[in-house]
Amino acid sequence: MPRTRLDTARIRAAQQVIDPVFLDTPLYSCEALAAELGCGVRIKLETANPVRSFKxxxxxxxxxxxxxxxxxxxxxxxxxxxxxxxxxxxxxxxxxxxxxxxxxxxxxxxxxxxxxxxxxxxxxxxxxxxxxxxxxxxxxxxEDSLDIETCEGAATIGLELADRADEFDTVLLALGGGALATGVGHVLKELAPGVEVICVQPLGAPALTRSWHERRVVTTDSTDTIADGVAGRFPIPDVLDDLLLVADDAVLVREVSIIAGMRMLLDHAGLVAEPSAALGIAAILENRERFAGRRVATVVCGSNVAMDAYRRWTSEGRVEQRP
Amino acid sequence: MPRTRLDTARIRAAQQVIDPVFLDTPLYSCEALAAELGCGVRIKLETANPVRSFKxxxxxxxxxxxxxxxxxxxxxxxxxxxxxxxxxxxxxxxxxxxxxxxxxxxxxxxxxxxxxxxxxxxxxxxxxxxxxxxxxxxxxxxEDSLDIETCEGAATIGLELADRADEFDTVLLALGGGALATGVGHVLKELAPGVEVICVQPLGAPALTRSWHERRVVTTDSTDTIADGVAGRFPIPDVLDDLLLVADDAVLVREVSIIAGMRMLLDHAGLVAEPSAALGIAAILENRERFAGRRVATVVCGSNVAMDAYRRWTSEGRVEQRP
Missing domain, CATH: 3.40.50.1100 (Rossmann fold)
Structure with missing residues (x-):
């Protein structure tokens, strides 16, 4: 059981207080996406609520x-x-x-x-x-990710995933400030320790991922990514400490993969995802061998995207990345 | 209590047997869509499952x-x-x-x-x-809509809606063969009789709507609509009988409104809807006065759409209908 700042009893208490419109979100297999990606794909959909994200x-x-x-x-x-x-x-x-x-x-x-x-x-x-x-x-x-309630709220996704952890062996989580990753990661490590927890961040905003690999806070001078929801530069030390306890890996993905991920979610799952929500699919696209044949769950964490940019990213003419 | 072919006890039995991946689907308010349409809008989302429809x-x-x-x-x-x-x-x-x-x-x-x-x-x-x-x-x-199980299955959506019927006063339902409308309609008339049940069909496939208005089966020689999921020509007499008991109205909408509805669901709710799933929004667009200030729920019943056609229908250049 990881000794993070989180406590599963408090996460269960949060579950009782949160408006049910945000809870018990769909978790389902998408075979069309699986066929494209060469691995099992389960979608945990956090966009079908009044604010279109898990927050x-x-x-x-x-x-x-x-x-x-x-x-x-x-x-x-x-x-x-x-x-x-x-x-x-x-x-x-x-x-x-x-x-x-x-x-x-x-x-x-x-x-x-x-x-x-x-x-x-x-x-x-x-x-x-x-x-x-x-x-x-x-x-x-x-303060997102620092204030424990933001992590505990996100961690309620982990409770829902843990209830059905027999359906997947790997979870891919967008990494920004770290609330989603440490929250879900804490619960999975406690209740479903066999599930691999992999965090995904854009190469253009890599501070927390680099920090995780170096086991110390690494900051960056700037960010350069379309994934606006995860573009921080100053990782929070307490969050990094938790992330070191619950993440099995943290990977960086290119912008072209994030765009390809958004397009695949649209074309093969009928889902609008903002860039941060496509990070999991992007990670699979960048390393198909790693995930081949595995059963992967990914949290589609938000769909708040300006439609002009979204149409550009997912337009028909765009050549899909085949790494 | 309507004396249709349906029985609420059997619908509750169905609820116990159906794979939970199809049940307890999201029902939530979409304020961005409401602002565009001038009425409260609640989405009942039936696309976040392995087959991307309520079927x-x-x-x-x-x-x-x-x-x-x-x-x-x-x-x-x-x-x-x-x-x-x-x-x-x-x-x-x-x-x-x-x-x-x-x-x-x-x-x-x-x-x-x-x-x-x-x-x-x-x-x-x-x-x-x-x-x-x-x-x-x-x-x-x-046989869809004739076989009572197809109506009872669809009617489980009605149970979920009835549990929260305080949140809306009107439900808009796509009308094809009639399983969705008679199923949901039956449950609402029994458990939440104050809710108005309005069916929506394309002008290009109007057989069941015309039949409802004339209180006798009316067939058509052909259909002409992009809403492939609801394009029948021969209404089933038993289904019409049930529909006469549970529907408060049945309206027809133009193709341009269906397309505008799909586009609004994409632009303001971040949802991919197939044409049939946009019929409810189309009905509001065609008669804004009727729905002004009301609290409307609509079932987004499917997202299975070929992306080339979908991109054409929802592309940026298209002028939005302002009836």
Missing amino acids: GRGTEWVTSRLAGAVVCASAGNLGQALAWSGRRRGLRVTVVASHLASTYKLDRIRALGATLELVDGDFEAARERAVNISRRDGIRLL | GRGTEWVTSRLAGAVVCASAGNLGQALAWSGRRRGLRVTVVASHLASTYKLDRIRALGATLELVDGDFEAARERAVNISRRDGIRLL
Whole structure:
């Protein structure tokens, strides 16, 4: 049993509090995708809910214990989820985002009634600004992946996977700040230790993956990826410690593979995935031999994508990558 | 309580037998779509399963009581579902389809191990041929919408909707052979009689809708619609009788509205829908005044669509219909 910051009893408690609209999400075999990829593929679909990503699990849990106001930095999905959960509990929600963040995601955050503040610079600049707002206004700061509730919320996906762990031998998880990977990883290592947990990050935003391999925090000066949901530069030491306990591997994938993964999810599974949600398929595309014949589950963690970019990425003319 | 052919106790029994991968599907509010349509929109999503349509509910139920062999006519979705359910129970499945049927759907039926027989003519010709095969080989014929198990399977969607009927006042259902509409309609009229049940069919395949309005079977000489899943010409008298008891209205929509509906589901909900699955949104688009401010639920009943056609229908350049 991994001695991470997470505790499975608390994750079960979270499951009781989270709005059921975010729970018990579909988990099913996609044979058309399997035929293309040469391995069994099970989809854990986290997009069929009011905020189109898994982040509602964490924001439901954290807002159930809050009153007044809360602020977070977000690339877009946490902000939407916090706005949704906060609205139904009468909280004042402020979201800080980079001016470079997906316009589509920012529009959704505003539509959900949150106060949106944009900053120059990237996601790390938004994190700094959110800290300052929290101090200035004396309100709760929600820090994705650092605040244990965000990991516990994501970990409820792990409970659902563990219940059916006989259906797969490998789980592929998008790696950004680390809440999804450490949360799901913790539960699987405790309840289904035979399942291999592999994290996937873009080559263009590799900080946490490099940190995992070097077993120390490695930062980067910039990020360069379309996978906006996972583009951090400063890994959180506590999260890295947990990740070292629960991840069996962490791999980096190229942008062309992320795009091919999105296209395969559309063409062969009929699913719209944002770039971060295609990281698992991208990992299989980059190393078909490794996964050949295995039974792989992957979490399709979000579908919040601007349609103009999405159409470009998945358009007919694009040549599919055959590595 | 409507005196249809259906019985709610049997529908609950079906729920116990159907593979859970087809049950308890997502039901959630989509505010982005609501903002576009001017009414509350709840999605009941029936595409996140191994056959990407709701038909598995009925084929699970019917095959649980079968041994040996079974034959059906199908526009594509029933055939896939029967192949899937039959394969896991060791049944020999034959599917008869029109040579005009969606190539994509036919490929999936073959991939699932069923014997596929193509006939000249349309879906009604396939129905005739399936009857003949059944007689010749002495095997069970599964007739969609006529065989009560197909209605009872679809009706399990109604049980799930009825549990949360406080969330909507209107349900929009695709109307083809009638299994979905009579099944869901029966349950709602019994358990949530305040909910208005509206069926939606393409103007290009209007036989059952015309029959409902005239209270007698009306056939057509041909069909002309991209909604291949609902393109029948010969309504089944027993099904019409049930539909007369459970439907509050039946409306016809134009092809341009079906296409606009598919595009809106993609752009504002991130969902791939086949034409039949966009009929509900099409109905709202054709009569915004009728639905303004109401809380509408619609069943997104399938996503099996050939991607070349789908890309054409939902491509960027297309002008959205503003009726």
